Amino acid sequence: MAIAVKTEGLTKTYRLFMQKKPVSAVSDLNVEVAEGEIFGFLGPNGAGKTTTIKMLLGLVYPTSGKAWLLGKPAGDIELKRRISYLPETPYFYDYMTGAEVLSFYGRLFGYKTEYLTPKIEELLKTVGLYGDRDKPLGQYSKGMLQRIGIAQTLINDPKLLILDEPTTGLDPLAHSDIRDLILRLRDEGKTVFLSSHQLSDVEMVCDRVAILNRGKLLKTGSLKDMLAVGHVEVRATDLNAETIEKLKEYANSVEKVANCYAISQGDGECIDRTIDLVRQCKGQIESIIPQKRTLEELFVEMIREVNK
Amino acid sequence: MTTFVIAGNTLGEALRKKILWIFFIAAAAMIVLSVSFSQFSFRGEMTIIRSLGLGLLSIVGLLITLVLGINLISVEMERKTIYTILSKPVRRYEFLLGKFLGAMMTLLIQLLLMSTVFIFLVTWKSNWDWKGSIELLKGTVMIFFQLLMVGSVAMVFSVFTTPVVNFFTTSAIYIVGNLDLTDPMMHSKLALQKMFYTALHYAIPNFSNYNIQNKLIHPEVAITGEFNYYAINVAYAVLYSSVLLIIAVLAFEKRDM
Numbered sequence: 001m002a003i004a005v006k007t008e009g010l011t012k013t014y015r016l017f018m019q020k021k022p023v024s025a026v027s028d029l030n031v032e033v034a035e036g037e038i039f040g041f042l043g044p045n046g047a048g049k050t051t052t053i054k055m056l057l058g059l060v061y062p063t064s065g066k067a068w069l070l071g072k073p074a075g076d077i078e079l080k081r082r083i084s085y086l087p088e089t090p091y092f093y094d095y096m097t098g099a100e101v102l103s104f105y106g107r108l109f110g111y112k113t114e115y116l117t118p119k120i121e122e123l124l125k126t127v128g129l130y131g132d133r134d135k136p137l138g139q140y141s142k143g144m145l146q147r148i149g150i151a152q153t154l155i156n157d158p159k160l161l162i163l164d165e166p167t168t169g170l171d172p173l174a175h176s177d178i179r180d181l182i183l184r185l186r187d188e189g190k191t192v193f194l195s196s197h198q199l200s201d202v203e204m205v206c207d208r209v210a211i212l213n214r215g216k217l218l219k220t221g222s223l224k225d226m227l228a229v230g231h232v233e234v235r236a237t238d239l240n241a242e243t244i245e246k247l248k249e250y251a252n253s254v255e256k257v258a259n260c261y262a263i264s265q266g267d268g269e270c271i272d273r274t275i276d277l278v279r280q281c282k283g284q285i286e287s288i289i290p291q292k293r294t295l296e297e298l299f300v301e302m303i304r305e306v307n308k
Numbered sequence: 309m310t311t312f313v314i315a316g317n318t319l320g321e322a323l324r325k326k327i328l329w330i331f332f333i334a335a336a337a338m339i340v341l342s343v344s345f346s347q348f349s350f351r352g353e354m355t356i357i358r359s360l361g362l363g364l365l366s367i368v369g370l371l372i373t374l375v376l377g378i379n380l381i382s383v384e385m386e387r388k389t390i391y392t393i394l395s396k397p398v399r400r401y402e403f404l405l406g407k408f409l410g411a412m413m414t415l416l417i418q419l420l421l422m423s424t425v426f427i428f429l430v431t432w433k434s435n436w437d438w439k440g441s442i443e444l445l446k447g448t449v450m451i452f453f454q455l456l457m458v459g460s461v462a463m464v465f466s467v468f469t470t471p472v473v474n475f476f477t478t479s480a481i482y483i484v485g486n487l488d489l490t491d492p493m494m495h496s497k498l499a500l501q502k503m504f505y506t507a508l509h510y511a512i513p514n515f516s517n518y519n520i521q522n523k524l525i526h527p528e529v530a531i532t533g534e535f536n537y538y539a540i541n542v543a544y545a546v547l548y549s550s551v552l553l554i555i556a557v558l559a560f561e562k563r564d565m
Contacts, residue, residue, distance in 0.1 A: 081397050
């Protein structure tokens with residue numbers, strides 16, 4: 001699969017006034033994002049997420065290392081025709097109306113009115129702002145500004161979208177709309193590089209994630225693999241004492257939960273054995289659930305471990 | 309093309325700044341009121357009106373240039389609008405030149421509006437002698453080119469500094485540029501002092517060359533080789549501003565956003 005974003009040893013250090021030692025914002029970052037995936041870029045405040053994004057966009061120059069987007073070096077002017085960016089809490093010229101701001105960004109691509117007029121109408125409908133198209137942005141709420149920000153990222157029909165906290169300030173309904181929009185964009189073949197603190201959103205939409213802390217990459221990989229804890233819980237009722245004893249011999253744990261037993265075990269062979277034992281004693285299987293952590297649990301655990 | 313889109317946007321935003329219209333209204337009111345002021349002076353009525361009008365154009369023009377110039381880049385950074393713009397296919401120099409062009413277009417429009425009020429008043433007071441009044445436009449043109457240089461100075465500093473620092477630095481350069489440094493440069497006894505004045509003399513333009521109020525207030529005063537005088541000073545302003553803009557572009561290209 002083609003690579004949409006690739007960084008090799010990407011590093012950014014800042015030299016602060018009157019301080020001898022440089023401060024490292026991003027250190028030796030190696031990340032690959034495949035085309036057509038939603039990639040979550042996570043980390044606590046000050047982890048270096050925004051600096052990395054700025055380096056990808058050519059807004060900040062790396063101290064060392066390189067980055068490529070859609071096969072072109074970061075900052076390339078032609079590349080910028082095929083990507084788009086939504087900054088965290090975006091601000092736009094508040095004297096402009098929603099339609100005007102989209103027209104302004106469209107004209108930066110050199111688009112003519114014939115292309116822009118229907119495109120703007122379509123985008124305003126997509127983000128649910130068509131009814132407010134003639135209102136100045138000064139009268140927009142925070143959520144509406146976020147929506148117009150998302151609309152401006154779609155003006156050039158980009159192949160790669162870099163979104164920094166796209167759901168900040170949105171109400172639950174708008175939140176859900178934006179999540180659906182991100183999934184729809186992936187279905188259209190676009191790549192989404194999503195930096196967010198909303199871990200539940202990331203968990204719902206992302207295929208792979210990278211976790212960053214203090215400028216260093218802690219972990220990257222498929223979300224499915226990262227969240228799997230490698231055991232399955234079988235819940236069963238009507239078990240006799242003899243069966244429970246047998247289960248305890250090999251299962252990780254056997255606990256009474258409400259009116260049933262929760263049997264936790266590792267591999268597939270154990271599950272088959274448990275099912276056989278439950279059936280032999282004429283018990284009933286209530287559920288078989290592969291156990292996994294939430295992204296929040298994984299994230300908190302990793303960051304705490306590193307910060308110890 | 310992108311430069312003009314940004315220039316148009318800068319102009320649109322600047323023309324909505326209330327402060328600029330307050331400057332304009334205050335200047336226009338003062339120009340109109342100069343008719344009343346002239347009654348309290350021993351000098352001729354037209355002298356007072358012309359002198360006050362040209363002075364106001366110069367001062368208000370300077371204030372407009374400072375307000376626009378010092379905020380050109382810093383405000384875009386502060387509001388993060390620069391990030392969305394530069395993530396589009398916009399080169400950094402196109403952005404910078406677009407901002408500068410937009411600011412200078414705003415200045416020109418404001419100067420022309422104030423000049424219209426001023427010239428109309430002078431024409432009315434001189435029994436509709438348009439020919440004499442139109443001469444005053446030369447003053448507007450020279451003020452504009454003087455402020456073009458001041459704007460370029462503000463632009464360079466806006467790449468490096470905060471608006472407050474920029475305000476004081478640009479204002480200081482404007483003041484020094486209006487002083488005659490030839491005398492201290494020629495007669496300084498200390499070598500270091502002489503070097504300092506010489507450096508200032510060559511680095512900072514002589515803004516007083518653009519103050520042609522004396523000639524416009526007193527039509528009997530003539531400038532020797534008038535056309536050449538205007539042409540040389542206009543060319544100097546364009547060249548000086550171009551050099552400063554190149555410096556600003558080079559600094560802006562290297563800057564982390």
